[in-house]
Amino acid sequence: MKNRANLALVAAAGSLALTAASASAGVILTFGFTELNGSYVAADANNGVFTATATNTLSLSSEGDVTRLLPPGDGTAAYDHGFFGSGFGGLANVSFALTRTGATGTGTYTVTDVDGDTLTGTLSGDWIALGGATFFNGVIDGSFTDVGAVDGFFNGPSVPATSFTQIVGAMEGGITLLFTNANADFFGSSFTGVSTLAQANFVPTPGAIALLGIGGLVAGRRRR
DSSP states (O other): OTTHHHHHHHHHHHHTTOOGGGGTSOOOEEEEEEEEEEEEEESSSSEEEEEEEOOBSSSOBOEEEEEEOSTTSOEEEEEOTTOTTSTTTTTOEEEEEEEEETTEEEEEEEEEOTTSOEEEEEEEEEEEEETTEEEEEEEEEEEEEOOSSOSSEEOOSSSSOEEOTTOOSOEEEEEEEEEEOTTOSSSSSOEEEEEEEEEEEEEEOHHHHHHHTOSOOOOOOOOO
16 A cells, blocks of 8 residues: 555544543444545635545545454455446445634545445544644544445455444544645645545444443454
8 A cells, every 4th residue: 555654644643533432442443545535625715625535546546444343243344446436346435525614624424335335424623734744633423324235234345344233323433634735735725636544443432332232342453
């Protein structure tokens, strides 16, 4: 993967954004994607809309995974290099959309598997400019919808798939987005085609913890 070093930085920063719920249960799900197409449409000096979406071009070719850390169905739904719009990718897609107001951002995201199942939710947090890089650090929630073939699995565009049959109720956690744009001064103007990385960690909400009977889950490592 081209951006392993940067993704490690994203993962470290993202861990700082975890909510207080992480104190009561370990991480049960993560996702990470690289080479998303980052774009920004500026409304004025303090407002605009940032998006990061899956793409497959000569300059950017997205890849990543959704990894479940909750046994017995733990595993990885891998999104291989160049999955978007390919013959093997099916309906697989990734999209983020955040409305920026000054240094804050709020928005939604959707991760779609091969047959149309989705992981969706909202996110909110702060934008930070540091040494030429721009970070979004925030909180995130999420839930699965089995809208494709109802098989109880989140099927990445490569094998193996990640089962989510035993993830009950809602999840919450932390997320970091990262991009470096040498031609823009912290959203000083519109841009597109900027390589963007995303990393999120999820824990179950208190209600989901009770339903699952979780006494102490162990946070796992990503396979990057």
